[in-house]
Amino acid sequence: MVALAKNAAWVCQQADFNAMFEVIRRQNSNLHRYLTTADIKMWTHSHFPGDRYDIMISNFAECINGVLKEERAFPIAYFVDSIRKLLSRWFAERREKAVSLKTNFTDAVELALHMRHANMGTLAVQHIDANRSYDTGGDLNCMVDLEKRSCTCRQYDLDKISCEHAIKVAQSRKIAEANLVDPVYTKGYLVAAYAEPINPTHEDLIPPADVLSQVCLPPEICKQRGRSKMKRYLSAIEKAKRFKRQLLKKRNQPLSTSNPPPARKEGNQTSQKTSTKKHCRSPAPKYAIKREANQSTAEDAIN
Helix, strand or coil, rough: CCCHHHHHCCCHHHHHHHHHHHHHHHHCCHHHHHHHHHCHHHHHCCCCCCCCCCCCCCCCCHHHHCCCCCCCCCHHHHHHHHHHHHHHHHHHHHHHHHCCCCCEEEEHHHHHHHHHHHHCCCCCEEEECCCEEEEEEEEECEECCCCCCCEEHHHHHHHHHCHHHHHHHHHHCCHHHHHHHCCCHHHHHHHHCCCCCCCCCCCCCCHHHHHHCCCCCCCCCCCCEEEEEEEECCCHHHHHHHHHHHHHHHCCCCCCCCCCCCCCCCCEEEEEEEECCCCCCCCCHHHHHHHHHHHHHCCCHHH
C-alpha cells in the first residue's frame, strides 16, 4: 500500500492518479482519509499548481538539522560559525563542480535526456500547425506544443525537461533540443547560483550603525524539563524501514567464531539426578543455641 501511494504521488496524469487513489480508497480507507486531509495538491505531481521541477520535498530545515545535530549543543556563537563554515564548504565544492562541467546541462538532466532518447524509437510525428504536433506509436498518443512547452503526457509541463514526444518533434522539425529545456538546468545558471562567496567574519569588522542601535533580546520560551532532543521524531514509514533493516541485519549476521558453544564429550555420559525433595529451613546457627543455653543456666541459678 505504501508503494501504491508513492506511485500515485509521482504520476504525471490526473487520470492515472485518480485510478490509483480509488484503489487506495477501496483497500485502506484510513490511508485514503489521511492523504485527502493532507491536501492532494501538496504531495502529488499531477495536482500541484506551480512548477515543482521534479522536487518532491519542501522541508529542507530537517536536512540542515540532521547535519548540525552535534553543533546545536554548543553556544550560539560557535553554532552560527559552524553554519558559516558548512555553507562556505558546500558553495566552494559546488562552484568547482559547476565550472568543471563539460556539458550544457547538469549531470541529472543529461542522464534524463539520454534515457528519454532511448524511449522514442517507435514514435511517429504528425505536424498540426507551426507549433503543435501529434505523436503516435507509443504507450500514449500525445499533443506537443513547442511554443507553450507542454505535452499531454504532462511530464514536459512538470519537470520542464523535454519528454520523448517533444524530442521526437524537435528532431522532425530540425530544432535544437537545448532550446526545449528550461534555462534553470543549464551550466550558466548553476555557476551563477554559487558565484557569491560566503566570507568568514573579521574581528575588526565594524557593523553598521543601525545594527548597533538595535537591542537583541533572547527569545521568550519556556524550556522543557530534561535533556533537549537532538533528533527529530521519525515517521511511521521511517520506523518501518529501520525495523526492516535491523531484522535483515540479524538474519544475515554470521555465527561468531570467537565464542563457540561448548563441545559435548563423547562416550558414556552420566546425567546428574536432581532431587525433588523439598528442602527444609536451614538450622539455627551455633551462637544462637549457645545463647539459649546460657540463658537457661542463669534462670536455674536464680531459682
